[in-house]
Amino acid sequence: MRFKDIAINSPPTTNIPTPLYLRLMTETASNKKVRVRFAPSPTGGLHLGGVRTVLFNYLFAKHHGGDFIVRIEDTDQTRFVEGAEAYIFNTLEWCGLVPDESPLHGGPFAPYRQSERKPIYRQYAQQLIDAGKAYYAFDTSEELEAKRKEIPNFQYNQTTRTVLKNSLALSKEAVAELLAANTPYVVRICMPENEDLGFTDLIRGEVHFNTSQVDDKVLLKADGMPTYHLAVVVDDYLMQITHAFRGEEWLPSAPVHVLLWQYLFGLDQMPQWAHLPLILKPDGNGKLSKRDGDRLGFPTFAMDWTDPKTNETTIGFKERGFLPQAFINLLAVLGWNDGTDQELFTLQELIEKFSIERVHKGGAKFDYEKAKWYNQEWIKTLPATAYSHIVAPLFEAKGIALPDNDQFVAVLDTVKERCVFLNDFVLQAGFYFQTPAVVDLAAIQPKWDVKKQQFFVDLIAQYQLQTEWNSQVLEQVFKELATSQQIKAGELMLPFRIMLVGGKFGPAVFDIAAFIGQAETLHRIQQVIAQLTIA
């Protein structure tokens, strides 16, 4: 939201500078401690959009010295997935976003799983029915489905509810009878006929709806579980949530929530809403989905997720070789920036600089290239000691034995600027610790001749005599030999590199030779010569 949007809404007579007004509005609205919640459904892996929602919640809370709560919204038992909740907490831990309250961390407002709060919601639903703000509806799902098929754009609303099976259309006696017979029913909100429902969104400014356009949403399902609509409002109230951030896809149902607040707890108690822009597909249009990642070859989940039913694993950013610092960073700047040129932020800096007003209104297409850049930057920026413990197992998995830690870290630091992913270290540094398994012979072969072969044979002889083994000496011997044989050193450098490294990459060759030692250097040269043929 821009300052001007606020200015429009503020009385023209107040001469409070807009930034202050804005601050009053968002920060000290009611002198209450800031409390935000992330409320995921445990239905699968957490994708980019979800993590960004957590992140913005977390940053806002911590920026204001408030609490960050995680509440599990598991009211739909048909969609419940085993392991999904644990996955969510593992992801938060990896990202370094520690909840102050959650089913795992406890807290004064437990339980934090909606399935464990079932009785609470019924009581509020009853309150609404008693006040005439909600009603029983006995129509079965099948009946309604048939209606939708039959009537285009069918909605359960003020015009249709009079002819459907509910406590508004039926006689009191009929309703009592149905209830007594334990007929399954849902509770629906009774939307007023023609009222303007508006609220101030922290990102979008004033947003308005007319109640005539919104249908009578189900509040309590036939199984006694609340729908999201009832549950968020009740729990946000009970858990004293002051600011509620969620994806933009929730905007159309905001009027239902506003109305519920009005009926149940009073608008002055309502948290301030902010509807976050969506993360879009890189190509085409629409919300980024797991399928897009699969299709385009990049992760959309934070960490690997294995579906317990299909046993199918979806790759995550973590396993792809992303640093959590980079992951957090790239998500934070997708739809937000601090107004300066800065692009690299630590979590601490994000907490300090974050402001919900600077979040964009429009969705952002996800750019994996840029995401990779962030990771590369973070790998480069951080000392290797920060991630050597993550990288070491990757080498071990390939059967590469590692030297002592100091040496290992030193090697990582020398090659880190060539790594986009943590996994790249295996290729970029593996040759320091192990003879290359594959050597790019094809890159040497075409220009290989008797003279070059002789050079390397002689080089082996020369190097064998060396008692001092450091890069300066090795380079000097190499060049002198080249000169004496009237071959340009440049023509020999690449073959030499490939012999030692396996391919056309890596840091200075003589440094590598110095590191791997005399015996190993000679061994690698010999081995490759043996595999080359002279045309």
Added chain:
RNA sequence: GGAGCGUUGGUCAAGGGGUUAAGACACCUCCCUUUCACGGAGGAAUCACGGGUUCGAUUCCCGUACGCUCUACCA
């Protein structure tokens, strides 16, 4: 269909009544580097359209187009 929301280079974006309209990613050229990266210099490329308001609109207003989200006893 309806409602709501959105729209600055290919992408992320700063900015906002008068500017040569920042910066980053990607792309191209060159330098550095006897490899690959890193780094450095440069290049190409943009305010969706139409009306207003105004001396002046990318910026403010109104339309239009386009896009997205929702339209479930899912969240």
